[in-house]
Amino acid sequence: MQTPTLLALLLLLVLAVYGTGFSRALGAARSLGGVRNLASLPSYYGLFAALWCGLPALLLLGAWIAFDDAVIRAMVLGSLPDKPDTPSGQNLLYAQIQNLSAGHLIGEKTPQLQSAADYLNRLRHNSSNLQAFLSLTLAVGLAAFALLRCSPKLCAREKVEKVLRAILVACACAAIFTTVGILLSVLFESLRFFQSVPVSEFLFGLHWSPQMALRADQVGSSGAFGAVPLFTGTLMVSAIAMFVAVPVGLMAAIYLAEYASRRVRALAKPILEILAGVPTVVYGFFAALTVAPFIRDLATSVGLQASSESALAAGLVMGIMIIPFVSSLSDDVINAVPQSLRDGALGLGSTRSETVRKVVIPAALPGIVGGVLLAVSRAIGETMIVVMAAGLAANLTANPLESVTTVTVQIVTLLVGDQEFDSPKTLAAFALGLMLFISTLVLNFIALHVVKKYREQYD
Amino acid sequence: MTDLTQAQVRERIAKRLASRHRKEKLFRGLGIASIAFGVLAVVILFSDIISKGSGAFMQTAIQLQVHYDAQVLGIDTVDDESLAWANFSGVIRQALRERFPSATGRSAKRELYSLVSSGAPFTLRDRLADNPKLLGGSETVWLAADDDVDTFVKSLKGSEAGFRGRTSDQKAGWIEQLLGSGELKKRFNTTFFTNGDSREPEQAGIRAALMGSLFTLLVTLTLSFPIGVAAAIYLEEYAPKNRWTDLIEVNINNLAAVPSIVFGLLGLAIFINFFELPRSAPLVGGLVLTLMTLPTIIISSRAALKAVPPSIREAAMGMGASRMQVVFHHVLPLAMPGMLTGAIIGMAQALGETAPLLMIGMVAFIVDVPGGITDPATVLPVQIFLWADSPERAFVERTSAAIMVLLSVLIVMNTCAVLLRKKLERRW
Amino acid sequence: MSTMTLDASARTEAAQAELLGVESVAHSAEVRKTVGRPFIEIAKLRMRDVNVCYGEIQAIHSVSLDIGCNEVVAMIGPSGCGKSTFLRCLNRMNDTIEGCRVEGELSLDGEPIYGPKVDVVPLRARVGMVFQKPNPFPKSIYENVAYGPKIHGIASRRAELDEIVENSLHRAGLWNEVKDRLNKPGTGLSGGQQQRLCIARAIAVSPEVILMDEPCSALDPIATARIEELIDELRANYTIAIVTHSMQQAARVSQRTAYFHLGHLVEVNDTETVFTNPEHELTEAYITGRFG
Structure with a gap:
């Protein structure tokens, strides 16, 4: 049956x-x-x-x-x-x-x-x-x-x-099962990976080329699994993204919370939130087909060499994607600062900006830092934009106009298509996944803790 | 003690006023600039996609007088088997040669034949199958043009030379001739909504991807909504405050911020590798997206439950209702609008998700429209990713059009969520 | 959000006022004109026909009042009568509330308070404010008091700033309690100390007028007594307008008392007169506890 x-x-x-x-x-x-x-x-x-x-x-x-x-x-x-x-x-x-x-x-x-x-x-x-x-x-x-x-x-x-x-208890435990499932799946495969590639080589190696040879006598047959270029690439793209998202998101939140009239707020807030609802694959397409060529042409016109897939394009678009994330988190945090503090500062004759810079922001700082950490963890884990716009070449470079690759890009390229579950090439993706999971976990944990403590302070 | 007089203080304050007001203006300007940057990003993003994609809703077609010559077709009767073998390209080639008798020589003929899409024979086959009487007769039909022709025609604007690509001078001449006589026109692109994926842009459509998305979302919704609501009920209404509950809470909050690609790894290792569920299937995609959206749904459902005032629970308890009755008879109905809103937002998130589905093989080239949750399928965002990678210029247009479809669905979902919240949510 | 809640509370206050108004239509006819002694010869603050509206709701109806130099004027009345709203007009703190409109003539030493050319920054430095709930900044005690002088650039040297901080804390009667822990956070002080810190913060910018909006309502009786003493000392140097809920407090600290009722100023007189021999029947009803 x-x-x-x-x-x-x-x-x-x-x-x-x-x-x-x-x-x-x-x-x-x-x-x-x-x-x-x-x-x-x-x-x-x-x-x-x-x-x-x-x-x-x-x-x-x-x-x-x-x-x-x-x-x-x-x-x-x-x-x-x-x-x-x-x-x-x-x-x-x-x-x-x-x-x-x-x-x-x-x-x-x-x-x-x-x-x-x-x-x-x-x-x-x-x-x-x-x-x-x-x-x-x-x-x-x-x-x-x-x-x-x-x-x-x-x-x-x-x-x-x-x-x-x-049944209710079982459903509530689904979250725990998921976490355990993630841990088990990445941990086991990673352990298998580290049997063939030493941990130190993976963490500190400067050369990444995961192509395994089909025959022993092939050129470049060994395959190299030094993940440092991936880590630096990830950091560079995330840094560019944060460089865009944090100032813009924070200033937008400040303006909306402290300056804007009700009507402007009602109009601008949903527009910014549209940015949060756009799927990442759309941003990837936008980065690869519009922003990257634009940056390349711009760089060429001022006499710089830029590759068609650049860290800058990916980072810039990722930053735009994260703006509403930063601004809505900061908005919550800024609004949690009691009005009495603002009144105190204004009553002494502060201008609005002095009130914001010297009283509101310092009071809200822990919450803002927590929000930024969450945004960083988002940037590190973002996949589609970098897959489509940052490139595959594992360059160890500090030049944002060159193409770089990131941890997530490599996970995707290693796992898309048919895989054999016993080649180091496939297992490497799980090791990268483990790194990604651990780093975002730590960031989230700190961020959530900081934000929680901050909320308790003003409750 | 050198006490400053009030007059001295006034003077010192006045001296710095101008520069303080300048700083104030600057700060305010920065705020406005940030908002403007965000709004500008939205405008550029949307106008870029729309300007790139709106062309894809029209498809260039060529009008040809075709003769269903039984000899050319190589069949004598119309039945399933003969239709499968019949040489419809021969019919089209003959029609093209008749239209442009000047094309002689192998290369010129090859150029000529490439005016029409390689999918055009199937159009003729379907027409003949629908109306077997046509065999031996002839009719005038509109056939889809090749994507190079399509791109060329769409890039023609006024007197400017169009985008040539692989189009030769001779071919361009033919196209202009056809355009002039009205035998080449842009018509509404139904193929885009009725076909699955294809290597040929003019035959590629989003139907398969849409159905794939639908099946995946169905699986996600049927699993994540009940589980999420049940978890929220337990945590909000039952859970004692202890370590175990804290652990669950921390877990949920953390999972909400775990990168989606990690869920893909989980799906690959557990669902596909361990449980050996079929690869590329909406079932697995739905399972992965369930795990991913669960935290969102739990968090919003808890917020909805929290918004129901305790007085209602106390009133029901006071009547002697059991805890379960209180929850299911009173609290849950009141919290439902908020929970539904959360579910819609979670589904919108799942609909736009790409990365984890790449891991579980939904990225394969799949032409057929899936018929169930275990058939191989792809989803709309993955289709966009696949097309964005294709070199043909005509695919850029189709990618943008697919994005437009995806964004409109998302906008509809989010609008529903907002309206639902406005309509049904009660303020206590 | 906090702006909104404040806005909302102001709205409800005004709405309450209107509700009460329905009940006491009989009274409203009688309070067209303020009785007693609202005007004096040499006024520090001069208010004429002040009307305040929150959107459509009028919270203050044509109030005229003078406040003289070095005097303490107490404003009393049932809750929702508009006394706080009126106080917040004097240094334009109402500007922060969306939809709040102020009409009428208000002047400080003859210079207008409202007007297109008036800069609120130096105005608020001259008219300081102490709020209902102590609101020290989450900074050190020193930084709290130094905040005003710093933003206004009042001190040119560090030593001068130290001196201003010490002076202000002395005047607020807090110096001896906090001199050893100036670098500890101001939020760690007790409620009464926090409120005195806020007073020190206000007087650090050498204001001419200090507005106090129910400064003792969140404090215990001992801390209240301490603040009341302080107000009496401060009178030597500053003009003080205080809104209070407690009639006893008004009687203890003020020279003149203004009684507000549903947005109208009913009676202004010497404090003694108000509490012993009120002219208006509403005032009498209020101080004898028939409502409020």
């Missing part, structure tokens, strides 16, 4: 069980002289039975779908008398068997492979039948059990609420 049909069947079953539980409870109530003589409302009896019916069956189904492929694969490979030892060899063999079972013929066909493919088809067939049989049996059995347990004295509401509460 197909999974969608099975799901639909389960759903119908659950609805039927709910109805049965509900109407039985109503019947019992009638003979007892009213719903008030039941321990819970009839709908809770229905829910109680429905939960028993649906939940375990769904869990079983989920586990089955998640693990059946792996189990089948192990069984098929186990049935073969002579199989390769390396994981990649096994992958290849299994792919061949899969192709064969699907009816595509690629490469030679040996009787052994054919029998393995037949075995695979049989197993798949059995698995889907077994899955349907087991989950439906479980659903029906538990539903019957639950319906039998239903009695006017059973406090169904409490039981239902307990289950619902457990």
